[in-house]
Amino acid sequence: MKRIVLSVLGPLAVSLSVYAQSPAATVEQAPSAIEPGSPETSAAQADVLTNPWGLPEDPLLGFIEIPAGAFTMGTLIAEPEGDDGERPQHSVTLPDYFIGKYEVTVAQFAAFVGDAGYQADPRSLAGPADHPVRYVTWFDAVAYCAWLTERLRGWTGTPSVLASRLQGDDEEPRWQVSLPSEAEWEKAARGTDGRRYPWGDTRADSTRANYGGSGPTAVGGYPAGASPYEVLDMAGNVLEWTRSLWGADLARPQFGYPYEPDDGRENVDAPATIRRVLRGGYFYLGAVGLSAAHRFRYDPDNRFGTRGFRVVVSPLSP
């Protein structure tokens, strides 16, 4: 996260500019906004504003491709840690998809709120620009995803590898920006070798994850805790919403293992009485919750300061 540009925020850019002193991100007010798809998105301007939404300025806007193939999901029955909802361990095969290297930041969520006129909880916009957004419900996160889908479809600067998938063609339906499914999240966090944490099987320590502390930190602050795909903060910092359903009963999953993407657990239109799965532990929880396999579950309209999200560009199948 070298630079976060807030060009579409109007008054919000002023209030957020006070965070420009953060060493991990520079926030500046751009001279003018670039309208997505506008001919003014010239190469000269692109040197200044790679994107108007505060996405990371790298060739894939902070997305990392996770190649198609099988991975090991869940926890062994014989493993002393973990609970029954994450057992039995089994193999799941996914098509390729892209996942955000970082949790969605306050600056990125503020860009959405400013551009879409979304009614957000003020607390979600109150943190430093380069910190993960918090106090967002599952529905807030889904709204962000729908907005970013349309913005990336309509912008001439969208990297071609993403644009082609988001546009679709006669042979393949359009992909979307979405919350990750549980399976997408877990594969990106632990890779294919069945490791317990993003970095391996050794227990967490303070160099690998933000946990057991008192508050969130700037996204990407723990490179020693990177996953095999170089995805960051999959253990710790904020707990992350997935799009997958747990069920109505807190204690027992309606949607248990093995993971079956077609059994209704990926129904994004499920009512608010159905809990959603979250992953990855968070900044004041202990090390056990950092396991890549652990399934947290909460009501989708819950709004807490421990919870945020990251996004995928996904075919949504599964």
Ligand SMILES: [Ca+2]
């Ligand atoms: Ca996290």
